[in-house]
Amino acid sequence: MKYTEEHEWLLAESDDLITVGITNHAAEQLGDVVFVELPEVGTEVSKDDEIVVIESVKAASDILAPLDGEIVEVNEALADNPGKVNEDPQGEAWFFKIKPSDLSPMDDYMDEAGYKDFIG
């Protein structure tokens, strides 16, 4: 598992498939999530594009694409049950799967120990 400074986690299922979600820490900071807007499957995204909108009872925030690539699957269950993001952010409540066209940013992302230091 790799982590971004935007509090996303990335799990490499293979070199062709990376699953992306938000961390427990991020979910806790957001508070109760009430709305999730996901990208469409097949969308070509560039790193740092705003591709997911999350609204909590407190505020709206974005998730950025962590890599260049194509969205190949999204977690439709979150649209009907956004509260899942609070229940299991690092498991069932993944957001999307991306087929990366450039894996090099993965090297810059933090490992678990690095992320723990990052959030203090």
Add this chain to the structure above:
Amino acid sequence: MSADTTSSDLKKTPLFDLHQELGGKMVPFAGYAMPVQYPMGIMGEHSHTRTRTGLFDVSHMGQVILTGDSYEAVARAFETLVPMDVLGLKEGRQRYGLFTNDAGGIEDDLMFANRGDHLFVVVNAACKDADIARMKAALEPAVTVTPVTDRALVALQGPGAEAALAALTPAARDMSFMDVATLDLDGVEIWVSRSGYTGEDGYEISIPEAHAETVVRKLLAQDGVAPIGLGARDSLRLEGGMCLYGHDIDATTGPIAASLGWAIQKVRRPNGDRAGGFPGAAAVFAEIEAGASQRRVGLKPEGRAPMREGVLLFKEAEGGEPIGRVTSGGFGPTVGGPVAMGYVSADLSQVGTTLFGELRGKRQPITVHALPFVAANFKR
């Protein structure tokens, strides 16, 4: 992600230590360190208040006593600042009011009560210094304006509020909505009104600072009473259709545009016995006669996406100029979906009118909805 926000220049209420002990997440609000939520979380706290009982610290609000030769003298003077019937308010009763400015805009909203020999006023935290200055400038020396700085203020709200307070001071049970009374709670003099900012039955309770924590601990020990933060206070009042000053009403919005005309009693309206005589009366009367060009309405976004303050509203799904804007919006836990309020052109303010809100560059349907979103549960 979050900095330490309890910096030393923030004021603390008499309940600050208790908030920390209860796990309150403290944030700056109107110059005070206030709990935005407790470990239960905003959604849970909201639902708890609707189904059980919530206890809110609102000590940051301004409590002010106005005294003079008699209640009548004070009331007549206060009527020069507000378009309400103050003189006709019976002893032991409270009323909602508005300070207006010379243009007929709203400088603050407030509660005022006839407490026999004086008028007791509660104003918003962010406006209290200006309100006190306004009252002193306009009313002294005939009326003495005394800010109450040694009392906490808490709200006890929800279907269990009566049982909780009556267990400690039985006379609370005999009060009706908008009654005020001085009660004794284990030897402590509390000033109680049966009112609130949630749409639920409940009380607002002024407690001497030195006894505030003790009294609040006794309330929290009652069955079903939990501490509730500012986050749920906001979603509760939004579902309840109540205005947040500085957002839904401000110095540029008049009472009629704000759909608060009901708060101006007949006696202060055109042809009333004490018509006018408050700041901006001519402008307010013009709006009463001709109607306002914009109206504050409830708004229900379609789908699940909240439309928050600042979202622009359009008549059509494409093109055209904005015909209004959202002034408060978020998720309504009791409604189970997004709720909002805002201003729209008067000709588009009918309940059921479908408009479009622009969200992240896309227009989504949003329908004019009756207020409140959740039926009030007051003890009339």
